Amino acid sequence: MNETKLKSLSKTDKELKRARKCKFCGTQRGLIRKYNLYICRRCFKDYATELGFKKLD
Numbered sequence: 820m821n822e823t824k825l826k827s828l829s830k831t832d833k834e835l836k837r838a839r840k841c842k843f844c845g846t847q848r849g850l851i852r853k854y855n856l857y858i859c860r861r862c863f864k865d866y867a868t869e870l871g872f873k874k875l876d
């Protein structure tokens with residue numbers, strides 16, 4: 820069992836649901852909520868590679 824990790828994940832999930840804003844720059848414009856990313860289009864483009872998304876073009 821790993822209770823510490825479970826609590827940490829649970830807390831993060833709640834914070835993300837409350838925030839409704841980009842977790843990198845804090846903007847609410849162009850927010851992508853798909854896949855529970857909660858980041859804006861601009862940051863998605865910048866962080867896509869780091870987050871494990873491959874560029875399509």
Ligand SMILES: [Zn+2]
Nearest residue numbers: 841844859862
């Ligand atoms: Zn952003």
